Amino acid sequence: MLTAPYALQYEPLLLAALAEDLGSAGDLTTDAIVPAAAHARADVVARGPGRVAGIGIATAAFALLDPAVSMTVAAEDGTDVAAGTVLATVEGPARALLSAERVALNLLGRMCGVATATASLVAAVAGHRARIVPTRKTTPGLRTLERYAVRAGGGADHRFGLHDGILVKDNHILVAGGIPTAVGRARDHAGHMVRIEVEVDTLEQLDEALALDVDAVLLDNMRPAMLAEAVARVGGAALTEASGGIDPTTVRDVAAAGIDLISTGWITHSAPALDVALDVTV
Secondary structure (H helix, E strand, C coil), rough: CCCCHHHHHHHHHHHHHHHHHHHCCCCCCHHHHHCCCCCEEEEECCCCEECCCCCEEHHHHHHHHHHCCCEEEEEHHHHCCCCCEEEEEEEEHHHHHHHHHHHHHHHHHHHHHHHHHHHHHHHCCCCCCCCEEECCCCCCCCCHHHHHHHHHHHCCCCCCCCCCCEEEEEEHHHCCCHHHHHHHHHHHCCCCCCEEEEECHHHHHHHHHHHHCCCCCEEECCHHHHHHHHHHHHHCEEEEEEEECCCCHHHHHHHHCCCCECCCHHHCCCCCCCCCEECCCC
């Protein structure tokens, strides 16, 4: 079930974006041209095909600017739409609709783009056990919303940040002087509910990590044949995650190796925004 973020998680982002756009003088164009009492109705429209994500979140920008604005959702998050589809309709004071337009559309296009990119990878690995998960390569300040967009695209959750899971990466191992030392220190520090994952680049490192009874292994930049061998060596003793250079051209071969999770930054750092627009109808 797709559960949207709480309003307290995204309203501060919207308020900051609105404040950035309006500055100290407000919307000079709209305030000059549109009477304060003017009323309008507008459709939020997808100009291209894609997966919807963040429609209720992004359009909240209108009501934050003026609580008299009402909104009706026509396409729910997690659904696929064709070009020309009306995603939502907003109605209320015309100034609020025009002044909040860009903030709402920027955020909506970004979230729909992430969801659409994720959905493309989920479709590409259909028939395999692998789940598509995001990395921490997100837009600063927007991680909560981009992660929600990944879920709307059919992806799964990963650790949210540095605070909710231990991932022992190559640089940690180098500084610690080896995998056993790094894992030992991590285990001494972690609470009983914190899982430990170790990044490995070679099969030898994988064997070393497995001997330490870690919860998961991140198989970094391995080719499909090596990934398949790694999965066989793990034999279900730990969760397997593949990462590194994964995009639409490589994801299905990675999934075919029998991996549990495929983590990719492509779905957040390289996803093109979906083209969305606000069409005033009244």
